[in-house]
Amino acid sequence: MKLSHRLVGILAAATVGVLGMPSEARAEYPDPGLYVGIYGGGTLKLNDWNLGEAPRSDRDLQPKSAPVVGLRLGYHILPQLIGEVGGAYMPLESTNGEPNTGFKYDVDLFYHLLSSDFSPFLGLGTGAHLTKDDGDLGGDNDIQVHVSLGARGLLTDHIALRGEVRDYWVDSYSTFGGNNIELTLGLDIYPFGSSAPPPAPADSDGDGVVDADDACPDVPGLAIHKGCPDRDNDSVPDHLDQCPDEPGDPARNGCPAPDKDGDGVLDADDLCPDVPGEVAFQGCLDSDRDGVYDHEDRCPQEHGLKEFKGCPDKDGDKVPDIDDKCPDQPGLPEHNGCVPEEVAKFTGAIKGINFETGSARILPSSFPVLDDAVKVLTEYKSLRLKIDGHTDNQGLADKNQKLSEERAASVKAYLVSKGIDESRLVTAGHGDTKPVEDNATPKGRAANRRIEFSILAQ
Known part of the structure; x- marks a missing residue:
């Protein structure tokens, strides 16, 4: 146990010493590089260690903790990845107090956690422990695997100091094997040395652009402008910018384009x-946010339609209100929006349009009225009508609804048969839902059975 404490102390002191070295005293690892190493330390047995040819029943005969002295050969496969082989002499003493000769060999991979000249590292390896047949343990050869944790730092261009702790899994009397801890300290020697890094190129203004490439070596600037500044960030460096404090156009030597009214x-x-x-x-x-700019808007303070140059058309008759003499009632464009x-x-309830009782068949007495409507529709080509059918409340509501729709459709069919384009006519039925007089009297019911015309928006 005293040996363990002593080795841990040496390892800690060596690590602090390497960390505390001035940066100019340390070099860089060769990339890649070959090294040989020499090391010493001790193996600490943590539990049973079945090394030797003693029978497994004789558990009392085992090696004790022992010192280790060895050599190793390694190579930087990559700057931070190392392959290494090594061997060591282990003067063993058995639990009976007799001396025995022991050896070990290892094959390892190490990974430096840092790319600097000092770095902690992790390792993984395998190998074997051997004893000669010159003591009470007898001759043996046991495979082992181990993991490593350590630190290494360059002392000079040729020499690195290395401290390491290894946990060996070894043959044991227990089912899951035993553990030995190995603590070592050593030197790794690079016969070819390491090359000192070349001096950093001069950068007088400290802007990250070396003087050789810096168009403005005495003024901190931007790499994109070859080390020259651009105060107004307009992609024109100040030494070429005729307006260096005002963002501008590269095509205008860094000056802004004109904006007479100053609106951006x-x-x-x-x-x-x-x-x-x-x-x-x-x-x-x-x-008025209607999509028509004020200088083109006939009604700049009223939200309107583009087709009317920004003016509204409340009644939808295609005559803008500014020109509509009847702006609240759909009319005809050729009559300034009026009817x-x-x-x-031919608006409102049309007298003289009658049907057979309970039927949508138009009575012949209605034809003169409808023919007059055809004349009006023929003369006024832009006129569009809605035809609404209504009934009284006699009978079932569903039947009245259907009857009102069919009567409106019959009127439309008559007008279309006389040459009126059906796209100019729209029909609807309302049944008995919109009476104009009291259905309690014959006179009222007669008034409620009606056809209404209304002018549609264009």
Whole structure:
């Protein structure tokens, strides 16, 4: 146990010593590099160690903890990955107190956790422990596997100090094997040495661009501009920028393009270059947000339609309100949005359109009225009508609804048969849901059985 404490102390002191060395005293590991090493330390037996030819029943005859002295040969496969072989002499003493000769050999892979000249490392390996037939243990050869943890640092260009702890899995009297801990300290010698890194190229202004490549070596700048600054970040370096404190256009030597009205839209892109506007509207104004810019909008303070140059059309008759003499009632464009007197006669409930009782068949007495409607529709080509059918409340509501729809459709069919385009006519049935008079009297029921015409928006 005293040996264990002493070796741990040596390893810690060596690690601190390497870490504390000034950086200029340390070199870089050869890449790749060959080395030979010499080391010493001790093996600490933690439990049963069945090494020797004694019968397994004789568990009291085992090696004790022992010193280790060895040699190793290694090679940097990669800068941080090392392959190594080694062997060591182990003067063993049995539990009976007799001396025995022991050896071990190892094959290992190590990985440096850092790429610097000092680094902790991890290792994994295998090998064997051997005893000669010159003592009470007898001759033996046992396979072992082990893991390693250590640290290594260059002292000079040729020599590295190395401390290491290994945990060996060894043959034992127990089912799962035994454990030995090995503590060693040694030197690894690189016969070819290591090359000192070349001096860093000069960078007078400390901007990360070496003087040889720096177009402005005395002023910190940007690599993208070959070490020259660009204060206004307009991709034109200051020494070439005619407006170095104002972001501009590279095509204008770093100066901004003109914007006469100062609205943030350059004159070349500004549809209204003499009037301050909004970027979203290409430098123009759209006060009512209807998509028609004020300079083209006939109604700039009223949200309108593009087809009417920004003016609304409340009644939907295709005549903008600004030109519509009847803006609250759908009319005809050719009559300034109003309804001519002869057309007005065919709005609302149309008297004289009658049907057989309980049927959608039009009575012949209705034909003159419908023919007059055909004349009006023929004269006013832009006129579109909605035909609504209504009934009284006699009978079932479902049947009344169906009857009202069929009567409206019969009227449409008559008008279409006289040459009126059916796309100009729309029908609907309302059954007994919209009475205009009291269904309790014959007169009221007669008034509620009706056909209504209304002018549709264009």
